[in-house]
Amino acid sequence: xxxxxxxxxxxxxxxxxxxxxxxxxxxxxxxxxxxxxxxxxxxxxxxxxxxxxxxxxxxxxxxxxxxxxxxxxxxxxxxxxxxxxxxxxxxxxxxxxxxxxxxxxxxxxxxxxxxxxxxxxxxxxxxxxxxxxxxxxxxxxxxxxxxxxxxxxxxxxxxxxxxxxxxxxxxxxxxxxxxxxxxxxxxxxxxxxxxxxxxxxxxxxxxxxxxxxxxxxxxxxxxxxxxxxxxxxxxxxxxxxxxxxxxxxxxxxxxxxxxxxxxxxxxxxxxxxxxxxxxxxxxxx
Amino acid sequence: xxxxxxxxxxxxxxxxxxxxxxxxxxxxxxxxxxxxxxxxxxxxxxxxxxxxxxxxxxxxxxxxxxxxxxxxxxxxxxxxxxxxxxxxxxxxxxxxxxxxxxxxxxxxxxxxxxxxxxxxxxxxxxxxxxxxxxxxxxxxxxxxxxxxxxxxxxxxxxxxxxxxxxxxxxxxxxxxxxxxxxxxxxxxxxxxxxxxxxxxxxxxxxxxxxxxxxxxxxxxxxxxxxxxxxxxxxxxxxxxxxxxxxxxxxxxxxxxxxxxxxxxxxxxxxxxxxxxxxxxxxxxxxxxxxxxxxxxxxxxxxxxxxxxxxxxxxxxxxxxxxxxxxxxxxxxxxxxxxxxxxxxxxxxxxxxxxxxxxxxxxxxxxxxxxxxxxxxxxxxxxxxxxxxxxxxxxxxxxxxxxxxxxxxxxxxxxxxxxxxxxxxxxxxxxxxxxxxxxxxxxxxxxxxxxxxxxxxxxxxxxxxxxxxxxxxxxxxxxxxxxxxxxxxxxxxxxxxxxxxxxxxxxxxxxxxxxxxxxxxxxxxx
Numbered sequence: 001x002x003x004x005x006x007x008x009x010x011x012x013x014x015x016x017x018x019x020x021x022x023x024x025x026x027x028x029x030x031x032x033x034x035x036x037x038x039x040x041x042x043x044x045x046x047x048x049x050x051x052x053x054x055x056x057x058x059x060x061x062x063x064x065x066x067x068x069x070x071x072x073x074x075x076x077x078x079x080x081x082x083x084x085x086x087x088x089x090x091x092x093x094x095x096x097x098x099x100x101x102x103x104x105x106x107x108x109x110x111x112x113x114x115x116x117x118x119x120x121x122x123x124x125x126x127x128x129x130x131x132x133x134x135x136x137x138x139x140x141x142x143x144x145x146x147x148x149x150x151x152x153x154x155x156x157x158x159x160x161x162x163x164x165x166x167x168x169x170x171x172x173x174x175x176x177x178x179x180x181x182x183x184x185x186x187x188x189x190x191x192x193x194x195x196x197x198x199x200x201x202x203x204x205x206x207x208x209x210x211x212x213x214x215x216x217x218x219x220x221x222x223x224x225x226x227x228x229x230x231x232x233x234x235x236x237x238x239x240x241x242x243x244x245x246x247x248x249x250x251x252x253x254x255x256x257x258x259x260x261x262x263x264x265x266x267x268x269x270x271x272x273x274x275x276x277x278x279x280x281x282x283x284x285x
Numbered sequence: 286x287x288x289x290x291x292x293x294x295x296x297x298x299x300x301x302x303x304x305x306x307x308x309x310x311x312x313x314x315x316x317x318x319x320x321x322x323x324x325x326x327x328x329x330x331x332x333x334x335x336x337x338x339x340x341x342x343x344x345x346x347x348x349x350x351x352x353x354x355x356x357x358x359x360x361x362x363x364x365x366x367x368x369x370x371x372x373x374x375x376x377x378x379x380x381x382x383x384x385x386x387x388x389x390x391x392x393x394x395x396x397x398x399x400x401x402x403x404x405x406x407x408x409x410x411x412x413x414x415x416x417x418x419x420x421x422x423x424x425x426x427x428x429x430x431x432x433x434x435x436x437x438x439x440x441x442x443x444x445x446x447x448x449x450x451x452x453x454x455x456x457x458x459x460x461x462x463x464x465x466x467x468x469x470x471x472x473x474x475x476x477x478x479x480x481x482x483x484x485x486x487x488x489x490x491x492x493x494x495x496x497x498x499x500x501x502x503x504x505x506x507x508x509x510x511x512x513x514x515x516x517x518x519x520x521x522x523x524x525x526x527x528x529x530x531x532x533x534x535x536x537x538x539x540x541x542x543x544x545x546x547x548x549x550x551x552x553x554x555x556x557x558x559x560x561x562x563x564x565x566x567x568x569x570x571x572x573x574x575x576x577x578x579x580x581x582x583x584x585x586x587x588x589x590x591x592x593x594x595x596x597x598x599x600x601x602x603x604x605x606x607x608x609x610x611x612x613x614x615x616x617x618x619x620x621x622x623x624x625x626x627x628x629x630x631x632x633x634x635x636x637x638x639x640x641x642x643x644x645x646x647x648x649x650x651x652x653x654x655x656x657x658x659x660x661x662x663x664x665x666x667x668x669x670x671x672x673x674x675x676x677x678x679x680x681x682x683x684x685x686x687x688x689x690x691x692x693x694x695x696x697x698x699x700x701x702x703x704x705x706x707x708x709x710x711x712x713x714x715x716x717x718x719x720x721x722x723x724x725x726x727x728x729x730x731x732x733x734x735x736x737x738x739x740x741x742x743x744x745x746x747x748x749x750x751x752x753x754x755x756x757x758x759x760x761x762x763x764x765x766x767x768x769x770x771x772x773x774x775x776x777x778x779x780x781x782x783x784x785x786x787x788x789x790x791x792x793x794x795x796x797x798x799x800x801x802x803x804x805x806x807x808x809x810x
């Protein structure tokens with residue numbers, strides 16, 4: 001509780017991090033309250049061809065799309081998809097990557113080597129290429145995007161936790177608890193993990209931005225959820241046919257992605273400053 | 286006895302050379318180097334082998350670099366003798382004797398009857414591309430070359446459409462292809478990136494990722510006298526992004542692109558100073574395949590409910606800005622055999638519900654297929670989903686790229702419940718649509734609806750084998766009505782072609798077969 005309060009106070013004093021937190025808060029509110037905030041909640045699955053491609057107006061804040069649906073409402077509902085993809089994919093990556101990193105870091109045997117070489121294989125292929133290959137093979141859907149992202153993201157956490165664990169093992173408090181006869185699991189979970197959690201939190205926050213961007217890329221390439229799902233990347237892909245005349249069509253989802261990714265990056269930077277002073281930005285140093 | 290003379294073909298030529306351009310504001314924006322025409326192609330040329338593919342997206346390599354015995358030209362399409370000087374058909378309709386003209390391959394050797402025999406046998410052996418047109422009608426080895434100038438085709442059963450499909454027998458140079466066999470691959474590896482034809486243009490460069498370039502073949506049999514200033518070279522470059530094609534056309538990088546762009550882009554091109562849009566009636570229907578072999582689509586009532594749930598007016602008038610014509614039957618309405626004054630299905634959810642109530646049993650989630658990257662199919666799928674949603678049918682849209690979808694179309698289990706797509710003209714005969722889409726013997730090959738209705742099938746097979754034009758016409762009209770009544774598919778529209786070209790480009794001859802991409806008639810100012 002104390003640490004949480006401390007964190008919040010620190011965050012509030014860091015203006016850019018606070019801006020990031022605010023943007024993410026907006027995303028969460030948009031996702032939860034989409035049915036209330038949207039002006040045309042039915043437009044996720046309802047179309048009005050006679051009203052297609054209308055510019056921004058009081059009736060349609062961000063204009064209408066190729067089917068005559070309200071883009072503003074669709075973006076709000078799209079926030080739900082974005083959040084669920086990012087949270088689940090990152091959650092799974094953390095759940096896979098952190099234990100692997102811990103085990104590989106703690107033990108110094110062939111199991112550790114094998115785990116790290118496997119994660120090296122994943123890291124050797126550009127993450128987006130691997131995700132495209134997986135999503136393409138399995139077919140376009142939200143579940144497959146989440147799967148593709150989880151499968152390709154976990155090695156980042158495994159690597160991070162591995163190196164952090166290795167350095168934590170040299171610390172006196174770890175040596176002391178091992179000397180006192182603590183079991184490997186006890187050392188890993190009660191002594192190492194809490195002390196490396198700050199780096200994991202920072203990586204996770206920044207990773208959210210990257211995941212959202214990758215998910216939007218997959219959607220843009222047609223590998224995300226199929227039409228008429230209001231996925232942001234897919235909305236931009238749809239709008240290409242109508243550029244530059246219908247500029248609002250691409251601009252609105254583009255801005256949404258930009259703001260959310262920036263939000264996570266700003267917050268991640270702020271958290272790193274607070275939690276991990278070693279890599280603090282030089283301006284503050 | 287049918288006799289088509291070359292003179293007849295030549296006489297028709299003059300008319301199409303003229304093209305109304307409106308006021309020409311001729312102020313060259315970018316210089317064109319030596320009459321080179323650059324066409325921005327929407328899909329990639331993954332192979333140049335004329336016997337490996339049979340689609341409209343990759344027609345230009347076949348039609349420009351290879352010749353067939355006959356050729357479809359102009360609009361409405363007319364079948365003209367091409368490499369052949371004349372053709373004699375026996376009275377029983379089983380023997381076709383073609384007499385070849387003097388023609389040369391690109392390597393200078395003469396085009397001989399043995400090359401034609403080799404080409405048809407190669408198609409039949411490869412079992413790819415246009416193979417399904419000849420399967421069952423011509424057997425391997427049945428085609429003979431009594432002398433260097435005479436080819437005799439012997440059909441194993443009468444076919445009213447054989448002549449119409451002859452243009453797809455592109456003649457390759459037997460000597461060159463056989464010299465490049467890799468094992469028993471029939472030269473497919475080599476011919477996929479090299480040329481061995483006699484066509485108006487000779488391959489110069491090819492890269493599957495970029496496209497291909499070809500130079501004018503001065504020794505082409507047809508000669509070049511009819512065109513004042515023929516093109517020196519042509520390039521078909523792959524440009525997948527619609528916006529890149531349109532912008533490239535507007536700033537003069539490209540001189541032409543496909544004529545089926547979204548209307549919003551056509552409007553943009555029309556407003557541009559350097560581009561004109563050639564508008565033509567075409568033959569390319571847009572419809573949804575219904576998997577008739579699977580429940581609940583096997584129930585006519587359910588199919589009728591589907592047909593009443595599509596917003597035809599909204600799609601045609603709003604989404605496509607009225608640029609196409611409603612076509613309630615599976616045959617282009619400007620093709621003979623299409624019944625006149627048909628009242629098709631309308632967007633009527635009350636009627637849809639009525640028919641839905643007659644369907645017994647639970648209705649599972651229906652999968653609607655669309656072609657990824659083809660916005661129109663996705664929009665149509667979404668519109669149908671909207672309608673079905675309102676009468677309480679749950680649906681799921683799956684958009685997959687054409688190679689994936691066309692693979693699934695041939696598999697009864699994998700085929701989508703519904704799939705939106707176009708059916709283009711490969712040869713101008715009603716069999717191109719009805720006969721292939723709904724004949725029982727085509728199930729799994731070109732009949733992707735798994736639709737087999739004895740009565741319809743009888744009409745179609747009678748029309749396919751008869752030479753009595755009146756009977757054929759009557760049969761097709763009747764089959765159209767029955768298919769519509771039976772709601773075998775959801776029939777939506779027939780396309781117009783809006784071919785955008787740089788204003789310097791003259792002499793384009795549009796034909797629904799080849800889509801105006803036969804470049805030998807074209808010149809540039």
